[in-house]
Amino acid sequence: MLHFFTWQQFLVAAVIFTAVWYLVLALLFFRDKLAALLSGKSKNEQPEKLKREWEEELEGDPEEENDLIGEQAVPEGISEVEAHMLGFAPKVWDEDEADSREVQLGLVPDVLEELKTIFHILENEGGNAEDFVSLFGMVKTKYAGIAGSPNEAAINEYIRENAPFPISDEVLANLWN
Known part of the structure; x- marks a missing residue:
């Protein structure tokens, strides 16, 4: 069919x-x-909202504008000031010192990262102070701006604390020369 x-x-x-x-x-x-x-009814007409009993109590309440949680609190130790009250510390060094200081402060973290790498290599390979001095020669040539700066003493202290072997004061004094 x-x-x-x-x-x-x-x-x-x-x-x-x-x-x-x-x-x-x-x-x-x-x-x-x-x-x-x-x-032909309009689409924009919204149906009337149902009123609940408790909503009548809240009508005209001044707390209605505030959030239920309340105002955000400023963390302890922080204060809000107006822009005209904001100031900075006076400049205590001249322009040449400022440029060299900024360069030195930017180099210190780089030197510390290089030292971490050297210490890791020495620790894994069982290196000693002579190996450290030879590896440090590359860091000394790469970051020559640190030699003779106030940061040199802090870097030497970092080396003393983190070296996987004992290092003498004489070796530390001659590292940057």
Whole structure:
């Protein structure tokens, strides 16, 4: 019996049945929206909000503007000041000193990272003070600006504390020369 139908007849019937099916679904589930659309009601009209008993107590309450948690507290030790009250420490060095100081302060963390790498290598390879002096020669040439600076003593103290072997004062004194 199905061989009497052509593909065209089958597709037309399938389209018609599909359209009727979706029309029935639309009428069942979107009946209210379709009625509003056909009657000409505006989409922008919002339904009236239901009032709850406790909402009447809060109407006109001055605390309504504030958050339920309250104002944010400033952390301890911090104060808020106006821009005109903000000031900086006076300059205590001249321009040449300032430039060299900024360069030295920028180099110190780099030197410390290089030293950490050297200490790691020496620790893994079982190096001694002579190996350290030879490896430190590269750091000394790369960061020549540290020699003779006030930061040299702090770097030497770091070397003394973190070296995986005992290091003498004489070796530390001759490191940057």
